[in-house]
Amino acid sequence: MSVAVSVANLRKTYGDVVAVDDVSLTITTGECFAILGPNGAGKTTTVEILEGYRSRDSGEVSVLGVDPAHGGRSWRAQLGIVLQSARDLGDITTHEAVAHFATYYPAPADVDTTIASVGLTDKAAARISTLSGGQRRRVDVALGLIGAPQLLFLDEPTTGFDPQARREFWVLLQQIKAGGTTIMLTTHYLDEAEALADRVAVIAAGRVIALDTPDQIGVGEDDSVEVSWRQDGRMHREFTTSPTSFVGELAAVLGGEIPELVIRRSTLEDRYLALIDQAQSSTS
Numbered sequence: 216m217s218v219a220v221s222v223a224n225l226r227k228t229y230g231d232v233v234a235v236d237d238v239s240l241t242i243t244t245g246e247c248f249a250i251l252g253p254n255g256a257g258k259t260t261t262v263e264i265l266e267g268y269r270s271r272d273s274g275e276v277s278v279l280g281v282d283p284a285h286g287g288r289s290w291r292a293q294l295g296i297v298l299q300s301a302r303d304l305g306d307i308t309t310h311e312a313v314a315h316f317a318t319y320y321p322a323p324a325d326v327d328t329t330i331a332s333v334g335l336t337d338k339a340a341a342r343i344s345t346l347s348g349g350q351r352r353r354v355d356v357a358l359g360l361i362g363a364p365q366l367l368f369l370d371e372p373t374t375g376f377d378p379q380a381r382r383e384f385w386v387l388l389q390q391i392k393a394g395g396t397t398i399m400l401t402t403h404y405l406d407e408a409e410a411l412a413d414r415v416a417v418i419a420a421g422r423v424i425a426l427d428t429p430d431q432i433g434v435g436e437d438d439s440v441e442v443s444w445r446q447d448g449r450m451h452r453e454f455t456t457s458p459t460s461f462v463g464e465l466a467a468v469l470g471g472e473i474p475e476l477v478i479r480r481s482t483l484e485d486r487y488l489a490l491i492d493q494a495q496s497s498t499s
Contacts, residue, residue: 216243218277219366219397220265225274227260234260236421238274244365247388247398249412249429251405251487257421258401259370265399266296266368279365292320295364295396297355299371304354309346310339313357320362333357333387349380356387366397373407385410405484417487419494433486445475 220242227235235257242248252258263269264276267283267290276283281290304312313330317323330339333353338346343354352372359367369388373381381404388411392398402408408415409429417425417432425432439454442461446469455461458478466473 216245218242219244219246219279220248220399221275221277222261222265223275225261225264225276226272227257227264227269228272233421235264235271238418238421238423240416240423240426242397242399244397245392245395246413247392247400247411249400249402249408249415250418251402251408251415252418253491256418258418261418262368262370262399262401266294267291289321292322292362293365295359295362295367297359297367297369297372299374302355302358304343306342306344308340308342309335309354309357312343312354313361316358317361322363323361324363326361329357329361332360332390334383347380349376349384352376352380352384353387356391360391360396364396366399367391369398369400369402371402372400373402373404381407405482405487409483415483417490419491422494424494425490429483432483433490434481438481440481441477441479443475443477443479444473450475 218241220240222241223239225235225238226233238257238261250258250261260269264271265278265283267278267286270284278286279290279293307315309330310326314326317326327336327339330336333356335350335353335357338350343351346354356372372388373384376384385407388398398411400408400411412429414427415429415432416423427433439456440458441452441454442458442465443450443452444465445451453461462473462476462478
């Protein structure tokens, strides 16, 4: 598979503060790649370097085959960027906003098709000031897509959304990815990364401390599974690294069915918090 983004030994400091410390990662074409980390971990600085908005101190960076430090207009036209804060577009309509942004690109996508792709056809003539927060965020994505980008950067795209709006937005992003667009996502919502990302990098104190698929990141050979069940009128709980064997033995003891059996494996949130705690402990 071709590589959309390649980063090797990236470093950025602000005076005595090390914001990005030896970060290395690759993103394959068509992948949704999520970056997780606490505030101040270096996520935003890393992404801004990839977007060409911030210089680096050292390291090698390639985005769509170009060093962002030297990317020209033709390179920028291949990027879509959706910032954390919504754009202030004044009192114009959805169609007017998307059509205006289309003029910035040499080969933009069709305006009406782009508006339809984010589910706003019935709001094309509506003034953006009258739209809901979720609908305005869809306008932001439309503006990020109108240039027909090969790579889409999304910074905390669903901040402030209610649960239904977030789920609808996830479906939209899955459709965008299915169309072949590579996505780089930063988010504080772990369920969002779990639902959307092919791979996840966890950054703490400017360093990548883990990188894997959402279901495998932070998983170790000694990771235990919680098994709970009812026996003798009360609930029991056991942690085991061999749940299949344990449940089989328990079933034999109980003579078959196990009342109120629940098997709980660690979630992405469990493993993320453990990784961050471990990283903070090692630096304290």
